[in-house]
Amino acid sequence: xxxxxxxxxxxxxxxxxxxxxxxxxxxxxxxxxxxxxxxxxxxxxxxxxxxxxxxxxxxxxxxxxxxxxxxxxxxxxxxxxxxxxxxxxxxxxxxxxxxxxxxxxxxxxxxxxxx
Amino acid sequence: xxxxxxxxxxxxxxxxxxxxxxxxxxxxxxxxxxxxxxxxxxxxxxxxxxxxxxxxxxxxxxxxxxxxxxxxxxxxxxxxxxxxxxxxxxxxxxxxxxxxxxxxxxxxxxxxxxxxx
Numbered sequence: 001x002x003x004x005x006x007x008x009x010x011x012x013x014x015x016x017x018x019x020x021x022x023x024x025x026x027x028x029x030x031x032x033x034x035x036x037x038x039x040x041x042x043x044x045x046x047x048x049x050x051x052x053x054x055x056x057x058x059x060x061x062x063x064x065x066x067x068x069x070x071x072x073x074x075x076x077x078x079x080x081x082x083x084x085x086x087x088x089x090x091x092x093x094x095x096x097x098x099x100x101x102x103x104x105x106x107x108x109x110x111x112x113x114x115x
Numbered sequence: 116x117x118x119x120x121x122x123x124x125x126x127x128x129x130x131x132x133x134x135x136x137x138x139x140x141x142x143x144x145x146x147x148x149x150x151x152x153x154x155x156x157x158x159x160x161x162x163x164x165x166x167x168x169x170x171x172x173x174x175x176x177x178x179x180x181x182x183x184x185x186x187x188x189x190x191x192x193x194x195x196x197x198x199x200x201x202x203x204x205x206x207x208x209x210x211x212x213x214x215x216x217x218x219x220x221x222x223x224x225x226x227x228x229x230x231x232x
Binding site for chain 2: 006009033035037043044045047050091093095097101102103104105106107108
């Protein structure tokens with residue numbers, strides 16, 4: 001069984017600072033994918049970034065990067081130069097590759113950017 | 116630019132009613148998922164399907180069933196709605212390339228906020 005853990009229920013960060021949102025996972029699968037999503041107050045789930053377990057380089061998408069440490073089973077999201085619009089819930093998720101692909105989410109981190 | 120649609124944004128039902136939540140995707144994705152989202156609990160997987168007529172229980176399937184007769188449509192059914200099923204319901208569809216890989220395509224619907232009174 002797979003499990004995603006996000007230990008930070010809430011975070012407050014000053015605007016323009018970098019922020020790291022923690023995510024650890026537990027799986028016995030050798031091949032899997034890791035996702036981060038943003039959910040603003042409007043409710044829609046917005047895909048941010050994806051990392052495959054066999055990808056040798058950390059994924060980056062604009063101001064988002066994923067700090068993937070496979071041995072530690074961690075996949076932290078780093079947001080550089082935070083903006084007020086980054087205030088939202090952030091969810092980490094994982095899916096095993098091959099067979100029945102069950103996409104499992106963590107409980108989320110509420111990020112608030114302070115002007 | 117339609118990707119994933121859900122039949123209702125808001126729904127109010129009475130205890131004991133049978134409730135159908137519909138999800139349709141237009142991307143020919145194999146995998147579809149139903150989640151419920153509650154404060155402090157994140158997204159919890161109810162059921163998922165990786166092919167037509169195939170379904171798998173997620174983490175909290177009790178009180179729910181699903182149907183996938185066509186690839187594009189995945190329905191969530193509450194056989195006899197109860198007040199503890201008041202929640203936000205999110206549908207998602209996903210397509211992954213062959214493992215190991217770095218390709219994917221995944222979208223969520225806008226959600227259905229269900230209230231059971």
